[in-house]
Amino acid sequence: MGSEALAYAFRLLARKGYSRAALKAKLAARFGEAEAEAALGRLEAMGYLDDRAYAQAFVETRARRYGPRKLRALLLARGVPEEVVEEVLPEARVEEALEVLRRYRHRGDKARAVRFLAGRGFPLGVALEAWRLAKEEEEQYK
Numbered sequence: 466m467g468s469e470a471l472a473y474a475f476r477l478l479a480r481k482g483y484s485r486a487a488l489k490a491k492l493a494a495r496f497g498e499a500e501a502e503a504a505l506g507r508l509e510a511m512g513y514l515d516d517r518a519y520a521q522a523f524v525e526t527r528a529r530r531y532g533p534r535k536l537r538a539l540l541l542a543r544g545v546p547e548e549v550v551e552e553v554l555p556e557a558r559v560e561e562a563l564e565v566l567r568r569y570r571h572r573g574d575k576a577r578a579v580r581f582l583a584g585r586g587f588p589l590g591v592a593l594e595a596w597r598l599a600k601e602e603e604e605q606y607k
Contacts, residue, residue, distance in 0.1 A: 470496040470504040475513070482519045485509075486544025520545045520553045530565065533557050535586025562587045562595035572599050 470492050477483060477491060485505060492501035508514035520540055527536060533554045540550045562582050571577040575596055582592035 470500040471507055474504050474508055478508075478513060482522060483514075484519050484540075484544040485514055485516050488514065490544075516545050516549050517553065520549050524553050524555065528555060528561065530585065532562065532565075532582070532586030532588070532591070534588065535584075538586070557588050557591045559591055559594045559598065562591050563598050566595050566599050572596070573603070 473495065474488060474492055477488065483491075488508075489501050489505055492504055496504075505514060523540060523543075523545075524536055527539070531539070533556065537550055537554055540553075541547065565585055565587075566572050566578060566582060569578060569581050571581070578596045578599070579589070579592045582595060583589060587595070
């Protein structure tokens with residue numbers, strides 16, 4: 466009982482990381498709620514399933530492309546508990562927004578650039594400051 470669900474969970478986790486909620490949904494769909502919970506309990510006891518570690522790795526791999534608002538939405542959509550999300554999210558920094566903006570080809574157009582950064586999850590104030598700094602850099606190298 467539960468060994469098939471546990472084996473399946475190990476196969477899934479070998480390919481990529483999962484939050485507890487996402488893995489539970491996959492296991493419950495295939496094996497039922499009770500077996501899924503039993504397998505998740507065993508995985509957590511063995512240290513193979515940890516929402517905090519998953520969220521931290523998720524943020525580290527995507528922080529160069531997205532701001533904290535977007536990362537927060539992505540983590541919550543993957544079933545990571547809100548308190549874990551708040552712990553692992555970095556503060557919005559102008560330097561990170563500027564780095565993202567440097568790779569954007571329409572950075573000269575203020576409206577498009579700020580909208581792009583806002584879509585990437587940066588707060589408006591950070592996006593505006595990053596655009597101002599990018600404009601200054603551009604003028605400095607002319």
